Amino acid sequence: MSISVNNLTKIYGSQKAIDAINFSVRTGEIVGFLGPNGAGKSTTMKILTGYMEATSGSAVVNQFDVAKQSMSARASIGYLPEHNPLYLDMYVAEFLQFIGRLYGIKKPLLNERIEEMIEICGLKNERHKQIGQLSKGYRQRVGLAQAFIHQPQVLILDEPTTGLDPNQLVEIRQLITTLGKDKTVLLSTHIMQEVEAICSRVIIINRGRIVADDALQNLRGGDTSLEAVFRALTR
């Protein structure tokens, strides 16, 4: 298993954001993590990536407990947060250099990785621009490049295509499929087409509880659309 979540609970003040959830993701799977606004997706992802502590329960990523072996777990995860927090006054290559150094990648390997990510993520023409000058789609590309710079085995992507135009949407999906080849990907989205285009399995969370966890084709069954299943389970 690449990701294993056991009775994970997060309480903010008096609000239970996630309530003893359990799920696991096998190596090589691309899993869609769906749920209505406020269901608990980002909270779960923040705990998995070590950005937040759980109130109780545990999570293991790449065999590292995310609370007890936080540094090792983080080193094996690539994370694109929901509000991709890029440094707007940094230049693209400079930013990737900065993130690479945080992961302890040394030159000349770091320079190779930066060139590779710039190439794969289609950032050649933007590399000398400041991040604040880039369109949303290109900022997402930079976000994916930084998430992948250290060649992590697990990618956790929180709404990677929100707010993109239809062309960029298709391009970013292709990029996720390319980067996610032979990796494990957990991806949250509100776009059902996206799940159908790139995910093999779906986990649906509603009000902090898992309400579905199955292969995409099993969930949809016959003529039922994923959207209909989602609506029926999350009302």
Ligand SMILES: Nc1ncnc2c1ncn2[C@@H]1O[C@H](COP(=O)(O)OP(=O)(O)OP(=O)(O)O)[C@@H](O)[C@H]1O
């Ligand atoms: N820092 C916080 N303090 C208090 N409550 C919070 C905090 N972060 C999230 N919550 C609450 O926890 C619940 C789950 O939020 P979360 O952001 O995990 O949902 P989500 O499924 O990612 O939603 P969305 O699809 O809107 O991004 C929500 O009710 C939210 O208001």
